[in-house]
Every structure is written in structure tokens, then in C-alpha cells.
Amino acid sequence: MKPRLSTACAGLALALWLGLPCPVAATDAPGAVQSLDSLRAAAEQALQSHYAQPGSRTVITAEPLDSRLQLAACQQPLRAIISDQGQARSRVSVPVQCPGPGGWTVRVPLRLQLFRSVLVSSRALLRGDGIGAADVHAEERDVTRLGYGYLENFQQIAGRSLARPVARGAVLSPATLGGRRMVRAGDHVQLVARLGGIEVRAEGLALGSGDNGARLRVRNASSGRVVDAMVSAPGVVVALP
Numbered sequence: 701m702k703p704r705l706s707t708a709c710a711g712l713a714l715a716l717w718l719g720l721p722c723p724v725a726a727t728d729a730p731g732a733v734q735s736l737d738s739l740r741a742a743a744e745q746a747l748q749s750h751y752a753q754p755g756s757r758t759v760i761t762a763e764p765l766d767s768r769l770q771l772a773a774c775q776q777p778l779r780a781i782i783s784d785q786g787q788a789r790s791r792v793s794v795p796v797q798c799p800g801p802g803g804w805t806v807r808v809p810l811r812l813q814l815f816r817s818v819l820v821s822s823r824a825l826l827r828g829d830g831i832g833a834a835d836v837h838a839e840e841r842d843v844t845r846l847g848y849g850y851l852e853n854f855q856q857i858a859g860r861s862l863a864r865p866v867a868r869g870a871v872l873s874p875a876t877l878g879g880r881r882m883v884r885a886g887d888h889v890q891l892v893a894r895l896g897g898i899e900v901r902a903e904g905l906a907l908g909s910g911d912n913g914a915r916l917r918v919r920n921a922s923s924g925r926v927v928d929a930m931v932s933a934p935g936v937v938v939a940l941p
Contacts, residue, residue, distance in 0.1 A: 734771040734798070738778065743794035743808035746780035751788065751814055757840070759813040771806070774798035780808075788814045790844040813842045818850040818871055819857070825866040828931070830881040830909025831857045841871060848873040859884070861911030882934040883916065884909045891918055891929060893939040904929075904937065915940070 740762040751758050779797045793807045817838045825835060833854060843850055851857060851872045863878035883889055883906050891904035908916030910931045918929045918937055929937035 732773040734773045736765050736767075736769065739765065739796045739806055739808050742778040742780045742796050743810055746782050747792060747794060747810060747812065750782040751812075753816070755817055757815040759815070761811040763809040763811065765806070765808065769806070771798070771804055772802075774803065776800050776803075787847070787849070788812060788844045790842075812844055814844050815840050816843050816850075816852065818843065818846070818852055819854070821866045821868055821870050821872060824868045825862055826914065827862055827865050828878070828911040828914035829862050830884065830911070830914065831860065831862065831872075832885075832909065836872065846871055846873070848875055861909075861914065878911055881909045881914075882911050883914075883931050883937065887935065888921075889918060890936045891920060891927070891939060892932070892936065906937070 744760045744762060747760055748758055776799050779799050781795045781797065790812055792810045792812050794810060795805050795807050797803060797805045818841050819836045820839045820841075822835055822837050825831070829835075836854070836857070841850070851874065857872065857877060859881060860877045861881045862876060864876060866872065866876055885906055885908055887906045889904050889906050891902045893900045893902070903921040904918040905921060906916060906918055907926065908914075910916050912931055912933070914931045916929060916931065916937070917926055918939075919926045928940045930940055932938045
């Protein structure tokens, strides 16, 4: 006798939403019914393994499947498929398959929280500022909610300046960074002082780092006096009044 369709396929919209062929009802097919918990477990385990990483923490919550869904018990190990979608998302739909002839596929919806150590600003920073080790610190954040990306270690920002202002406690993203700094702490720079149309130049030692427009302190090599200055070009700073 030809098996009848289960109640899970009674509505076409429900079958399309689940993304699966109409399963066979347990009342008409021999053997047991596949446990819905086994589908969720297979999806959770696959997602956990996919994002496993030293120093990270993964929290996965399975959303409920339709309790009317009935599937013939799979005679082979279930197969969960995780697509490499780049940026991790907070909501994931994992296809779980029963391989082999007459098998089925069910998409299991999951919620994902992926906690990793990311760089966060320790103070408010201005556009053009260079970033030092004291300007950032690591915090654990759910990276599925960081749609603009994130940075994980200081090597990623070493020698870079800021392309935009950053508030205290903000997560640093790749878009936050500009080019390499025009002046770095310890560089010998040309210190330019302008007053009433008169321009005086002297050798100086940069005490800070920054890109064009960044403010930093510079020690006059001749007098030893420390002045506030603004970066105007690679290796050139202008003394501020």
C-alpha cells in the first residue's frame, strides 16, 4: 500500500517553510518515528564544532520544530550541513539530512551566540590618532551582533591611525582604521612654528603617534621644551599656539 503523507505536509505552506519533501507518516510506514530532539542535537553539535576555537565561547539555543512533524526513523547517522557564510549570524538554519535512498532533509532553526575576545577602546579617540597599547583593551563580546566586524589582537592595529572618531568602550572594527601613521612616537620630525607670516623650523622628537591632523606632543631638540603640535605631513608637525 502506498504510504499517506503525514500531517506535517497537510499544508503546502508548512512544507515549503520547512524546506523538505513531505515525510511519511509513522502510522503508515514500518519502523519508529525519528525523534525531533535528535534533529536538534545533530544541528547543535555541528554548529558547535564549526565555531569551536580556543578562547571562544559558544551558546546555541534550538528553536522549536513543529510538533506535528513526523519522519520515518533514519537507519543511518544524521548529517548536518554547516555552510561557511563568513560573518557569524545570530540566527542560523541548519539542514539535517537522513542520507540514503528515501531520505529526508529538515532545516533546524537555531540561535547562535559566539563570544570572543575583541579590542575595545579604553578612552575616546580622535580621527587621525595613532593607537597605542594603552588605548585599547580586550573584552568578551557576542560577535554575531558586530555587523561591522571586529579586531582581535593588537598586531592588527599596530602602525595604523583612526579613520574616524571612536567613543570610549566602542568595539574597534576594520572600518575604524585608516592608513599607516605619518608620525610615530620616537620619530625625529621637523617642527614648524608660524607666527604673523613668519615661519621657523626646528628639529623635534615626537612623543606621540598620529596621522594627518592628529594632535601630539613634540620635544624641541634644541631647547628641550615640549610643545603641542599637529601632524601636517609625513615627518612634519606644526606647533599649536
